[in-house]
Amino acid sequence: xxxxxxxxxxxxxxxxxxxxxxxxxxxxxxxxxxxxxxxxxxxxxxxxxxxxxxxxxxxxxxxxxxxxxxxxxxxxxxxxxxxxxxxxxxxxxxxxxxxxxxxxxxxxxxxxxxxxxxxxxxxxxxxxxxxxxxxxxxxxxxxxxxxxxxxxxxxxxxxxxxxxxxxxxxxxxxxxxxxxxxxxxxxxxxx
Amino acid sequence: xxxxxxxxxxxxxxxxxxxxxxxxxxxxxxxxxxxxxxxxxxxxxxxxxxxxxxxxxxxxxxxxxxxxxxxxxxxxxxxxxxxxxxxxxxxxxxxxxxxxxxxxxxxxxxxxxxxxxxxxxxxxxxxxxxxxxxxxxxxxxxxxxxxxxxxxxxxxxxxxxxxxxxxxxxxxxxxxxxxxxxxxxxxxxxxxxxxxx
Numbered sequence: 177x178x179x180x181x182x183x184x185x186x187x188x189x190x191x192x193x194x195x196x197x198x199x200x201x202x203x204x205x206x207x208x209x210x211x212x213x214x215x216x217x218x219x220x221x222x223x224x225x226x227x228x229x230x231x232x233x234x235x236x237x238x239x240x241x242x243x244x245x246x247x248x249x250x251x252x253x254x255x256x257x258x259x260x261x262x263x264x265x266x267x268x269x270x271x272x273x274x275x276x277x278x279x280x281x282x283x284x285x286x287x288x289x290x291x292x293x294x295x296x297x298x299x300x301x302x303x304x305x306x307x308x309x310x311x312x313x314x315x316x317x318x319x320x321x322x323x324x325x326x327x328x329x330x331x332x333x334x335x336x337x338x339x340x341x342x343x344x345x346x347x348x349x350x351x352x353x354x355x356x357x358x359x360x361x362x363x364x365x366x367x
Numbered sequence: 368x369x370x371x372x373x374x375x376x377x378x379x380x381x382x383x384x385x386x387x388x389x390x391x392x393x394x395x396x397x398x399x400x401x402x403x404x405x406x407x408x409x410x411x412x413x414x415x416x417x418x419x420x421x422x423x424x425x426x427x428x429x430x431x432x433x434x435x436x437x438x439x440x441x442x443x444x445x446x447x448x449x450x451x452x453x454x455x456x457x458x459x460x461x462x463x464x465x466x467x468x469x470x471x472x473x474x475x476x477x478x479x480x481x482x483x484x485x486x487x488x489x490x491x492x493x494x495x496x497x498x499x500x501x502x503x504x505x506x507x508x509x510x511x512x513x514x515x516x517x518x519x520x521x522x523x524x525x526x527x528x529x530x531x532x533x534x535x536x537x538x539x540x541x542x543x544x545x546x547x548x549x550x551x552x553x554x555x556x557x558x559x560x561x562x563x564x
Binding site for chain 1: 391392393394395397398437438441442445446448449452453468471472474475476477480540543544545546547548549550551552553555556557559560
């Protein structure tokens with residue numbers, strides 16, 4: 177049990193997917209101008225990644241590793257994620273329109289979100305068991321959402337400030353992210 | 368308006384240099400630029416994938432139905448990424464290890480998909496090659512530059528050669544995540560500043 181708690185803490189704080197592992201930076205900068213979009217994106221990623229994490233783990237263990245097809249991993253995983261996203265989109269549109277209205281526009285973006293493929297590959301590279309893979313597929317996107325919400329909060333304030341012209345928008349965003357990541361850097365001492 | 372091949376090539380070098388002007392493909396930009404060597408390695412790998420996928424997408428542009436084009440692009444790109452992955456494992460193993468997870472992640476690099484969608488799907492083969500080469504080289508240069516800055520400040524060396532002498536105390540900070548974000552932010556600022564004039 178202790179191992180799992182450690183895994184959760186390290187995935188959220190110490191190895192935060194955006195601020196320490198540099199994955200998913202594009203949506204991090206793209207969707208954090210407003211708090212609502214940041215929250216929407218965060219939930220969409222959690223939602224997809226939990227399923228993608230389990231499916232890719234199963235594919236690797238029961239199919240690719242069994243038949244010695246590891247070199248097809250990249251293609252297999254990206255196809256799986258792309259079709260999963262498409263499927264989730266259709267399912268939500270039909271069955272849970274309220275949720276679709278909230279997450280809808282973010283879903284197609286998730287296919288090209290490197291955080292999703294990244295976590296699936298980390299699960300395999302670290303040779304996690306199914307339960308560990310499941311925990312990390314929940315904890316990593318939770319850390320993603322955490323960073324997104326924190327950053328959106330800071331960014332909403334920056335818009336009100338007077339930023340010098342060349343620094344505006346992405347530039348100041350990246351510098352802010354740097355300072356935020358400096359704060360997360362302190363968690364490294366816990367490991 | 369028909370642009371010449373040279374124009375298509377040159378625009379990737381300055382006007383639309385991917386990580387700065389288009390703000391695409393930031394994850395590898397931040398992650399692999401701990402040294403110039405890694406930056407160049409990543410840049411070359413990406414250029415290869417970009418050129419090959421642009422050629423194939425451009426050749427197949429009349430065959431691929433518009434509705435499933437994204438899925439087709441992803442398969443084409445994933446194939447070439449696998450090729451690069453296996454080639455690097457065979458011929459540049461240390462580089463493969465230091466780039467790690469970011470090699471398979473070229474698949475989801477927005478630059479490659481973006482160029483297929485915005486350029487190769489609409490244009491002929493020759494302009495697509497020029498476009499891919501320009502973008503790829505622009506990306507490589509950007510990565511090497513950021514890599515050089517971080518390597519010089521973070522370990523006091525460039526390409527492993529010490530430049531400051533033994534009394535220099537390296538900024539460890541520049542090699543870690545915060546240094547990557549702040550370094551890229553400042554570079555963007557400088558690019559904007561020059562671009563405005």
